[in-house]
Amino acid sequence: MIDPAWVSALSALLFVIGLGGAFTRKNAIIVLMCIELMLNAANMQFAAAAVHHGDATGWIYTIFAIAIAASEVAIGLAIFLAMYGKHESISLDDVDVLRN
Amino acid sequence: MASSSNVILDSDMVQYAPLIILLPMLAFPVILFLGRVFNKNPFWKNTLKEGGLIALPVMAASLIISLLLINDHIGGFAGIKDSMNLLWVNTAVWDGGALEPVTLGFGIYIDHVTVMLLFVASFLCLLINIFSVGYMNTDPINDNRNHRFYAEFVLFCSGMLGMVLADSFLWLFIFWEIMGLCSYLLIGFYYERPSAAYAAKKAFLTTRIGDVFLVIGLVMMWDIFGSLDYDVIFNAVEDKEFMAGVSSSTLQWALGMMFIGAVGKSAQFPLHVWLPDAMEGPTPVSALIHAATMVNAGLYLVARMFPFFGAEALSGDLVDLAFIIALIGGITAVMAAAIAFVQNDLKKVLAYSTMSQLAYIFTGLGCAMYLANTLDWHNDSESHYIVVVAFGAALFHLFNHAMAKGMLFMASGSVIHEVHHAHHHLHHHDDHGEGEHDDHHDDDFDAQSMENMGGLASKMPLTATAMLVGSASIMGLPLIGGFWSKEGIIANAWRVAQDDPRFLLPAMCVLIGAGMTGFYMSRMWLKTFAGKPNNEVAAHVGPTNTWIKIPLFTLTFVTLSAIIFAGMGFTHWAPDSEYAFMSEKGLVEGIVYEMEHAFANSDSFFFILTYVAIAIGAVLGPGIAMSLYGGNLAEGEKAKPWMKPVIRLNAWVYSRFNFNNSSIAESGLTRALEQRLYIDYYYDMAMLKIVAAFSKKSAEADSAVIDGTIKSIERGSQSLSSIVRSLTTGSARDYILMISVGTLAIFFFLWGVA
Numbered sequence: 001m002i003d004p005a006w007v008s009a010l011s012a013l014l015f016v017i018g019l020g021g022a023f024t025r026k027n028a029i030i031v032l033m034c035i036e037l038m039l040n041a042a043n044m045q046f047a048a049a050a051v052h053h054g055d056a057t058g059w060i061y062t063i064f065a066i067a068i069a070a071s072e073v074a075i076g077l078a079i080f081l082a083m084y085g086k087h088e089s090i091s092l093d094d095v096d097v098l099r100n
Numbered sequence: 101m102a103s104s105s106n107v108i109l110d111s112d113m114v115q116y117a118p119l120i121i122l123l124p125m126l127a128f129p130v131i132l133f134l135g136r137v138f139n140k141n142p143f144w145k146n147t148l149k150e151g152g153l154i155a156l157p158v159m160a161a162s163l164i165i166s167l168l169l170i171n172d173h174i175g176g177f178a179g180i181k182d183s184m185n186l187l188w189v190n191t192a193v194w195d196g197g198a199l200e201p202v203t204l205g206f207g208i209y210i211d212h213v214t215v216m217l218l219f220v221a222s223f224l225c226l227l228i229n230i231f232s233v234g235y236m237n238t239d240p241i242n243d244n245r246n247h248r249f250y251a252e253f254v255l256f257c258s259g260m261l262g263m264v265l266a267d268s269f270l271w272l273f274i275f276w277e278i279m280g281l282c283s284y285l286l287i288g289f290y291y292e293r294p295s296a297a298y299a300a301k302k303a304f305l306t307t308r309i310g311d312v313f314l315v316i317g318l319v320m321m322w323d324i325f326g327s328l329d330y331d332v333i334f335n336a337v338e339d340k341e342f343m344a345g346v347s348s349s350t351l352q353w354a355l356g357m358m359f360i361g362a363v364g365k366s367a368q369f370p371l372h373v374w375l376p377d378a379m380e381g382p383t384p385v386s387a388l389i390h391a392a393t394m395v396n397a398g399l400y401l402v403a404r405m406f407p408f409f410g411a412e413a414l415s416g417d418l419v420d421l422a423f424i425i426a427l428i429g430g431i432t433a434v435m436a437a438a439i440a441f442v443q444n445d446l447k448k449v450l451a452y453s454t455m456s457q458l459a460y461i462f463t464g465l466g467c468a469m470y471l472a473n474t475l476d477w478h479n480d481s482e483s484h485y486i487v488v489v490a491f492g493a494a495l496f497h498l499f500n501h502a503m504a505k506g507m508l509f510m511a512s513g514s515v516i517h518e519v520h521h522a523h524h525h526l527h528h529h530d531d532h533g534e535g536e537h538d539d540h541h542d543d544d545f546d547a548q549s550m551e552n553m554g555g556l557a558s559k560m561p562l563t564a565t566a567m568l569v570g571s572a573s574i575m576g577l578p579l580i581g582g583f584w585s586k587e588g589i590i591a592n593a594w595r596v597a598q599d600d601p602r603f604l605l606p607a608m609c610v611l612i613g614a615g616m617t618g619f620y621m622s623r624m625w626l627k628t629f630a631g632k633p634n635n636e637v638a639a640h641v642g643p644t645n646t647w648i649k650i651p652l653f654t655l656t657f658v659t660l661s662a663i664i665f666a667g668m669g670f671t672h673w674a675p676d677s678e679y680a681f682m683s684e685k686g687l688v689e690g691i692v693y694e695m696e697h698a699f700a701n702s703d704s705f706f707f708i709l710t711y712v713a714i715a716i717g718a719v720l721g722p723g724i725a726m727s728l729y730g731g732n733l734a735e736g737e738k739a740k741p742w743m744k745p746v747i748r749l750n751a752w753v754y755s756r757f758n759f760n761n762s763s764i765a766e767s768g769l770t771r772a773l774e775q776r777l778y779i780d781y782y783y784d785m786a787m788l789k790i791v792a793a794f795s796k797k798s799a800e801a802d803s804a805v806i807d808g809t810i811k812s813i814e815r816g817s818q819s820l821s822s823i824v825r826s827l828t829t830g831s832a833r834d835y836i837l838m839i840s841v842g843t844l845a846i847f848f849f850l851w852g853v854a
Contacts, residue, residue, distance in 0.1 A: 022836055031833070096830030 007048035015041035028083070028090040032076045039069045117169055117208040117265055120162045120222065124258035127158040128251050135247020150246035152233040155254050159226040162261060166222040170215050209267035209330050213403045216495055217264045217396060220502045224392035225257040227651035231510045232384040234647025235517055241290075242382070249289060249382065256282035260393035264400060269318050269328040269358075272404070276314075276365070276397055280307050283394055287381040299377035306374040310364020314401075317357030324351060334407045343413035351414070352421050355405055359425060366398030366458050369432040373780050375455055379447040379548075383513030386447060390454045391506030399458065399498055402465050406491060409469040410477065418473050423602050426466025426593065430606030430613075432459035435777065437616035441623070442773045445548045446512045449624045450505065453574060456613060457501045457582075463606050464494030464589035467596045474599070486595070493588025500581040500659070504573035507655035511567040514644040514652065515628060518560060520547035522640040545637070550627040552637055557629040557747060558737035559641045564629045566652040568743060571621040573659045576614060577718045581659045586614065590713050591706050598705075614713050618721020626730030629743075630750050633734060726750045727757035 014037055021034030043062045050058025080090050087094050131151040138144035148154060210218075236242050236249055259278035266272050288300030318328060324346055325333045336342050360371075367375035375395075379386055389395065402425065409418050433456050440452035468490035475483035523545050546552060557564040573581035593607035633639040732751040733739060739747050764770065772778060827838075 019840060023833055023840075092832055095832065 001051075004048040004052040007051075008045060011041045011044040011048065013041075014038075014044065026091045026093055028080050028092055031092065032073065032080075035076075036069060036073065039065060039072075114169065114172075114208055114210065116165055117210070118206075120165050120169070120218075121258055121262040121265060123158045123161050124155075124254040124261070127155060128255040128258065131155060131247055131254065132251040135251065139244055139247070145243075149233050149237045150244075151250035152229070152237060152246065155250045156226075156229050156233070158254060159222070159229045159257060162257070163222040163226045166218050166261075169210070170219055204270070206271055207267035207329075208265050210265070213400065213406075213495065214264055216499060217400050218261065220396065220499055221257070221260045221264060221392050224502060224506045225260070225388070227506065227654060228384050228387050228392060228510070229253065231387065231513065231648055231651045234645045234649075235384055235513050236382060238645065239517070239520075249286070249384075252282050252285045252289075253384075253388065256286065256388060256393060260397065263397055267330055269321060269330070269333075269404075272401065273314065273318060276361075276401075277311070279394055279397060280304065280311065280365075283307075283378070283389055286385040286388070287378045289381050289385065293380070295377075296380040299374075299380040303374035303378050306371055307364045310361040310371055310398075313357045313364075314361025317354050317359075317361065320350065320354035320357065324354065330404070337407055337411040337413065340413045343411070348414055348417035351408065352418050355408060355418065356421050356424070358401060358405065359421065362398035362401045363428060364398070365401070366395045366462070367455050368398075368428050368459060368462060369435055370779070372432060372436070372455055373776075373783060376448055376451045376776070379445070379451050383447065383509060383516060386451070387506050387509035387513065390451070390509060391502045395454060395458055396498060396502060399461050399465070402462065403491075403495060406469065406472065410472040410487070412478055414473070415476070416474055419470060419600070422466050422470035422473055423600070424466075425469065426463045426596070426603060426606040429459040429462030429464075429466055430593075430609030432456065433463065433613040434609045434616065437613050437620060439773050439776055440620040441616070442770055444550050445546070446515065446550050446553070446624065446628060447509070447548055449550075449620060450508055450512060453508075453617070453621065454501075454505055456617060457497070457505070457574060460586065460589050460610055460613065461494050461497050461501065463593055463610050464490070464497060464585075466606070467589070467592045467603070468494055470596050470600065470603070471592070489588065490592040490595075493585050493592060497582065497585030497589055500573055500585050503655055503658050504570040504581060507566050507652060507659060508570040508574070510648065510651050510655070511563045511570065514563045514648045515553065515556060515560065515567075515641075516547050517648070518563075518641045518644055519552060519637060522642065523547060523552075523637045526637060526640060550624070551634055553628045554631045554634040554638050555629070555733050555737065556633075556638065556641055557739045557743050558733055560629075560643055561740045561743075562649055562652055563644055564743060565740065566656045567625055567629065568746065569656050569659050571625050575618045575621045575717060575722065576713075578714060586717070587710060587713060590614065591709060594705075594709055611709075611713060611716070614717035615721040618717045618719075619725045622722040622725035623729050626725060626750060630730035630733070630747050632731065639734075723753060723757075726753040727759065728754075728761055730754055 018034040018037030018041060021037070022031050025031055025034065043065050046058040046062045046065070048058075050056065050062075083095060084090050131154050134144070134154070135151050144150060232249070232253065236246050242249070256279060259275045259282060263272050263275035263279065266275060284300050284304040287303050288296050290296040291300070321333070322328055325336050327333060363369075364371040375390075378389060381389075408414060409422065436452045436455035436459065440449050440456065443449045443452060468487065471477070471483075471490050472487045475487060477483040477487040527545075569580065573583075576583040576586035590607075590610050593603065593610050597603040597607040726749065730747075730750045731754045733747060775781065
């Protein structure tokens, strides 16, 4: 059995990678993938904590988070399609309607 | 107060009393609404007289209920009071400690003062309504908007009747303001004419000055007595234990504040400036304001204060206020009469005459209150008699003046109406009835100016008779209406002056004023009705219509029969009177008594005074007027037999004693009088200098301080927001970064706290 501390460390690493990607990348699909990465990092942390505490709550949270992530991807991709229809691009630099 | 005077009668009629107020009040929206809907409809216009014949039965019903109510309260009973309370609102008043329950209710309060004013108001309102149908509906200028006149008219009447019947100072004030509003609306009836709009505004604002003081007075009253109900206050005033804890000077101030309200409403110096301008309204409105309602309201308020002056606990404490009331009256009586000397506008003479006669009533009330306040009238029957007669004389003058002035205004309206029509007939054969001309002021022809009249006695016999009787009553020619009351007021003013030398001034004023009244009223009648027609128009005036004749005839009869009223009037209309001649002595004895006291007073001082007053009021004043104005009628014109002696006498005096008055007519004093003693001018100047300057300064302060503060806040937040705005790039990644940084910051903050 791997020490949950290592799993936590991996989860933190994955999260930072996801966050960095979300900050820096232009392509909306990559940003979405980075967000998924962060979610999965969180899931991993849940699992690690569940093992550490011997409590099933963490597992259940993980299942919920995966379900939410799945629906989020569906919605996110639909948004990108709509965005492409409108702007002919899915580069985040081209989308600043919040300002203008 | 005598114990018998507090009897509360269980009269059946009193439960119908609210109808007197409610009927006209309900007619107000009805006429206004129907007039809006059916405007220009021939049935509405010709058969219903644009609402005039809806108002008429309503006013008649009010009068009938009033008469039944009066019938229940006059005669057999000594000291009548009746009251009824319709509970209205139960509320509570915060007085620093616990919440105190208070009932604000509407009730009916009836005593002698109420009874007399109720009769005056409801009777004259009905007559003026009849007159209005003949006056308003026959003038094309008023077509299609008479419903507005009738609607405001009934509301005005409702206000007056409500004020008279109400059982508390609070309700008095509410109805008082309804009248203020209606006077504004009616004076400004021809609102398209700037002078009418100005006059309406002036009337409203001038009376408002008085009203502010009235409210202050009422608040002080509430503070002293904890209630504004007549019953509560008048019982408290009689309660010596309670009054021991009340500062009489505070009470005097409260009453003085209320008196200023009355001064504004009754157009006394220095708040008189609105009344002459109020002539801009249609003539029925002048009659309504001057005879039946508005100006009597102030007198009613002062008469309502009588129990304070009569209270034993306040004996001698309110003398100063009584003096001020009499003094204001005395000054106004002489001043208004002097201005009336030089007026050429028929209605303006009457307006100043109203002011002067109201001033007489104020002087009479002031003297009665002085007597009530100084004499031990509760226990001494002779003093009681003096007080009751003094108070009764003032109120009786109110009655006589209202009847005579209502008649005079309606008669003047009839003259103006016919002169105007004659003018039209002569000069506008083609366009008669076209709506382009102004009411009575078209193409520089002033139908109200006495310069355009003269010699009308033979052409308008009933109008001339009514005017003659009315003038005689106002002048106080012996045996006619106003004589009885005016003699009473003059005698009482001198009675008080013997006791308190300060009162010599008002006493002199009312005595001189009697002669001045004789002059200006005679001048008015002679210039209008005697002599030869001044121009072609006056020569073509015809008799008036039936609607106008009815009220003129009725009031002529009432004024002439005032000899009968005199018997009971003097003594019967005072509150708590124990002298009810109608029941105690009978009519004839009452009249004989009055005659003896007027002409054969046993006290030599009053005996001489009576004859001096008659000499200057009924001989000297009219004599000078006769020598200056009038003369014989034109050849072939015949006056009615009862007017012939007057015109013959006039012609004789005119030919015998005529003198050239041009040196007087061109003197500075005459100029000043023509300019109304410059009082209006100074008020306007004061407004310009003080109020306008203050307004300018406060406008500057407003833009610098208040606007400045708000604007600098606005500018600050604008520049701040432009900095904040640069953070919102619109790029989703920047927002994610900010969210992350924010989350981290919160995390470390919470960690640090933990």
